[in-house]
Amino acid sequence: MNNKKDSNDILVKFSDVTKKYGDLVVLDKLNLEIKKNEMVSIIGPSGSGKTTVLRVLMTLERINQGIIYLDGEPLTHMPEKEKLVFADEKYLRKRRSKIGMVFQQFNLFPHMTALQNCIEAPIEVLGMKKEEAEERALDLMDLVGLSDKKDEHPSRLSGGQQQRVAIARALAMRPKVMLLDEITSALDPEVVGEVLNVIRSLNKKYDLTMIMVTHQMGFAREISDRVCFFNEGKIFEQGPPQQLFDNPQNERTKQFLHAVL
Numbered sequence: 001m002n003n004k005k006d007s008n009d010i011l012v013k014f015s016d017v018t019k020k021y022g023d024l025v026v027l028d029k030l031n032l033e034i035k036k037n038e039m040v041s042i043i044g045p046s047g048s049g050k051t052t053v054l055r056v057l058m059t060l061e062r063i064n065q066g067i068i069y070l071d072g073e074p075l076t077h078m079p080e081k082e083k084l085v086f087a088d089e090k091y092l093r094k095r096r097s098k099i100g101m102v103f104q105q106f107n108l109f110p111h112m113t114a115l116q117n118c119i120e121a122p123i124e125v126l127g128m129k130k131e132e133a134e135e136r137a138l139d140l141m142d143l144v145g146l147s148d149k150k151d152e153h154p155s156r157l158s159g160g161q162q163q164r165v166a167i168a169r170a171l172a173m174r175p176k177v178m179l180l181d182e183i184t185s186a187l188d189p190e191v192v193g194e195v196l197n198v199i200r201s202l203n204k205k206y207d208l209t210m211i212m213v214t215h216q217m218g219f220a221r222e223i224s225d226r227v228c229f230f231n232e233g234k235i236f237e238q239g240p241p242q243q244l245f246d247n248p249q250n251e252r253t254k255q256f257l258h259a260v261l
């Protein structure tokens with residue numbers, strides 16, 4: 001039985017998070033809570049801060065104000081002399097391994113085979129034994145339908161296949177949350193479906209918490225528990241997909257959906 005909707009635990013929490021580039025406020029006192037096992041899509045106009053949400057959660061970018069929690073613990077901050085201060089790079093690196101991210105440009109290691117791409121971080125970062133990492137990576141290759149390509153280098157794989165390796169590689173770290181940043185945007189239209197199918201089956205079979213930035217409105221509607229409409233670094237409107245797509249309340253949401261649907 002699928003019990004994924006039963007959890008009320010908050011896994012990710014953005015509390016009044018502000019991110020600026022120079023004077024440009026990209027995230028504006030953002031509050032966002034993601035429950036365990038929830039599938040959340042982030043949609044909105046270009047430049048509204050969607051990718052930045054994922055990048056600050058992945059700790060690739062530092063926030064200027066506020067705090068982000070992962071599983072009840074501060075992610076962006078560390079304790080120092082009984083106070084919480086912004087975490088240093090060493091601390092962030094440790095926490096980062098709990099989060100899996102798949103990028104628009106697959107970012108695979110070009111000199112490694114598909115399988116090697118999936119065992120590198122579990123061995124180097126988690127200290128997993130090679131045999132165990134390989135066994136798990138083989139299962140993941142199977143899961144993304146690429147068992148027969150495990151010994152190929154990325155340059156010999158199609159875009160869709162490379163992206164499926166990237167998904168397997170992120171899962172190999174057993175992340176608490178998976179972040180998907182426009183993962184089909186760089187793909188030829190005919191292979192978009194194979195990547196979406198992998199996400200669809202992961203969502204059905206496993207209790208994964210996923211946050212997905214996407215332009216694929218049909219897919220967001222089908223797969224999400226909740227859709228957040230971003231504008232100017234804030235959530236203008238959010239709700240279950242049917243509600244947000246069929247009966248948006250906010251004028252800006254209506255305009256955006258009118259333009260893209």
Ligand code: ADP
Binds near residue numbers: 045047050052053
């Ligand atoms: P979205 O994903 O919604 O298109 P982004 O989160 O990528 O938006 O970017 C939000 C804003 O931040 C944009 O105006 C973008 O130009 C700016 N921005 C993003 N990254 C940087 C950066 N490294 N330096 C300066 N400005 C940036």
